[in-house]
Amino acid sequence: MISKKFICSIAASLLATRTHLRSMHKMKNEKIGIIGSGLIGRAWSMLFASVGYKVVLYDILPEQTSNALKEIEKELHALQAKGALRGTLSPAEQFSCISVTTDIGELVSNAIYLQECIPERLEWKRTLYTELADIVCSETIMASSTSTYMPSLFSEQMKQHRENVVVAHPLNPPYYIPLVEIVPAPWTKADVVTRTRELMLEIGQKPVTLTRQIEGFATNRIQYAILNEVWRLVADGVVSVADVDRVMTEGLGLRYALLGPLETAHLNADGVADYFQRFGAEVYAVSQTYGPTPKMEAGGNLSKIAAECEEMVPRAQLPARRAQRDLFLRELCALKKQLE
Amino acid sequence: MISKKFICSIAASLLATRTHLRSMHKMKNEKIGIIGSGLIGRAWSMLFASVGYKVVLYDILPEQTSNALKEIEKELHALQAKGALRGTLSPAEQFSCISVTTDIGELVSNAIYLQECIPERLEWKRTLYTELADIVCSETIMASSTSTYMPSLFSEQMKQHRENVVVAHPLNPPYYIPLVEIVPAPWTKADVVTRTRELMLEIGQKPVTLTRQIEGFATNRIQYAILNEVWRLVADGVVSVADVDRVMTEGLGLRYALLGPLETAHLNADGVADYFQRFGAEVYAVSQTYGPTPKMEAGGNLSKIAAECEEMVPRAQLPARRAQRDLFLRELCALKKQLE
Incomplete structure (x- = not known):
């Protein structure tokens, strides 16, 4: 019986040869596997295909994968238009770079990188990663799109290869928002973090790396700190929903599209040290007046x-507003590129 | 002796007549007084002059006001270019709409609205508003640009007219960031809030109104909630300054330039109720893990x-980066107008 290791090494040699040939056509021979054919999985497929990766998109049912393929083809032409x-x-x-499968073994075979985008249910993720441990090559990176679960929670139980698991968390919509958070589990190899970061840069995303x-x-910690205070301000009757949103869209958010919170402070004084020496005590004093963390449950305030x-x-206009958001994000990213 | 009230009413009639004449030239006859000729005072002067208000800019020393006038003239032509x-x-x-004075009595005489932009020192503000109480007409709105002090703190001691004091807090730089927070003291007349809001809309700013x-x-409560968590993440070694700022500039901030925190949630699910029903418990759970409020003092983490x-x-490049920020904000506001 031929060992899995032997197949992996043969495959690696073949890949090396074919990569050379395909590079002339800006196509790559490295294979990226996408697990889950929903909105996020389709966006990742297009991102990897945009630089010529060989993308294989997996889902459970043939209807799911064939439907996803149709949507992707339509979307690629719409984006071009x-x-x-x-x-x-x-x-x-780009479309020719993408194929589909409902066979998880076929998906992972020779993939250099898997991007998992299944629904946010911990038990499903644990089951999937347990299964992946048995079938992936030892060099395959397993990256989860999860926004919710720390990587230790679904990789701890893996019998092998858990050092190749990492979180690569995109924001919605990933095709227009470049941020990707890279989050290692305690056992994730440093090299896996580095390679994931490089891959994200290669496909034009902007990775940030958490050390642990x-x-x-980082993203949801900041986002939830905002939501807590926004919720309290509206629940306490201090401002309306429209006005509290305007604090961002006509104020803070305009700066944040270019400058982070610390660079904003750096520019609003003679450097960030001067800013905090002047305002640090005020920040602290105001922070002492925050109310308790709100419970954002069904009922009164919600x-x-x-x-x-x-x-x-x-609600009926949500799709139209989402389309407007995407258009805005596209133009905004183009504007930022001009300024770079 | 002719009473102040009588002078005020004569002035009001005169204004009414002259307003009609000046309106043919898109100039207004209503007078706006700006107290303080620093960056913020100059920006307010230009904003009010941009729609033809008769602006009088006050400061203590003639060098300050004449210097401000020179800067404003230069800036208006640079903006045009x-x-x-x-x-x-x-x-x-626009420049012809702006004059200067070092006589506070002259400044307030017949002004419909005063925008105070003196340094953020409470005792100075208290002294100023105490003095204003004795010399303003009963209809003059006194608005403070303060970002720091609640309006009760500097208007409580006024012998009269404290019901005409309100905060109208701009963001930096006010010429490019339209947000203005309108914040009443407990005794501020509802009508003062309404008129201030209308005036802000008239000069092209985007007011939000706090009920108390x-x-x-609202702005600094939200901004400080962000800074606290950003500070903790960097101080705890979880992310670098560059990466935590990138969470905004390549992620959250791109959306926030168009959508507030609540509309973002509204669009990221089937409406905001669906969002919080699905993620509310997670927001709460993550919020329980925030560390204590950091003290942003000189030393280690700073x-x-x-x-x-x-x-x-x-530091030497701060002015150049501020200029780039202003250019970006201008283009961003133009982009948003196109989409409206």
Whole structure:
């Protein structure tokens, strides 16, 4: 019987040869496996295909994968028509980089990198990673798109290869928002973090690396700190939903599209040290007046917030507003590129 | 002796007549007084002049006011050259709307609205508002640009007219960031809030109204919640300054330039009620893991943060980076207008 290790090494040699040939056509021979064909899985497929990776998209049912493929083809041509297609390959070339499978063994075979995008249910993730441990090559990176679970939670029980598991958390919508948080479990190899970061840069995303896992990673910790205070301000009747959102969209958020919170402080004084020496005590004093962490449950305040949100954007208009958001994000990223 | 009230009413009639004449030239006859000729005072002067208000800018020393006037003239022409001048009047017309004085009595005489922009020192503000109480007309709105002090703190002691005091807090730089927070003291008349809001809309700013005063108002409460968590993440060694800033500039901040925190949630699920029903418990759980409020004092972590900030933007390059920020904000606001 031929060992899995032997197959992996043969495959690696073959890949090396074919990579050379394909590179002339800006196509790569390295294979990327995407697990889950929902919105996020499709976006990742397009991102990897945009620079010519050989992408295989997996889901459980043939209807899911064939449907995803149709959606991707339509989307690639729509992006081209809008001048928003990423990379230098044509929509047809990018589409030709993507294939589908419902066979998980076929998916992982020779893949250099797997991007998992299954629903946010911990037991499903644990089952999947337990299964992956038995079938992946020892060099395959297993990256989860999860926004919720620290990587230790679904990789701890793996019999092998858990050092190749990492979180690569995108924001919604990933095709237009470049941020990807890279979060290692305690046992993740440093090299896995480095290679994932390089891969993200290669596909045009902007990775940030956490040195260790933490609940909510960096993005949601910051986002939830904002939501807590916004919730309290509205629940306490201090401002309306429309006005509290405007604090961002007409104020803080305009700066944050270019400058992070610390660079903002750096520029608003003679450097960040001067800023905190002047305002640090005030930040602390105001922070002492925050109310308790709100419980964002169904009922009183949620009904009030939902009613005001639906006044701003009725539920029926959510898809149109999302399309407007995507258009805005595209133009905003183009504007930022001009300034770079 | 002719009473102050009588002079005020005569002035009001005169204003009514002259307003009609000046309106043909898009100039207004209503007078706006600006107290303090620093960066913020000059920005307010230009904003009010951009729609033709008769602006009088006050400061203590003639050198301050004449210097401010020179700066404003230069800036108006520079804005015109960059295509960034606000309003429909020419730079010369806008400049002709602005005069200066070092006589506080002259400043307040017949002014419909005063915008105070003196340094953030409470005792100075208390002294100023105590003095204003004796000399303003009963209809004059007294608005403070303070970001720090609740309006009750400097208006409580006023012998009269404290019901006309309100905070109108701009963000930096006010010419490019439209947000203005309007914050009433407990005794501020509802009508003063309404008129201030209308005035802000008229000059092209985007007001948000707080129903009552609260430490840090809305903007700094949200901004400080962000800074606290950003500080902790960097101080705890979880991410670098550059990466934590990137969480905003390549992620959250891109969305926040168009969508507030609640509309973001509204769009990221089937409406905001669905969002919080699905993620509310997670927001709460993550929030339980925030560390204590950091003290942002000189020393250990501030030195580390300052060193990393200065690696991103050396102090000598702060002015150039501020200019880039302003250029970006201008283009961003133009982009948002296109989408409206």
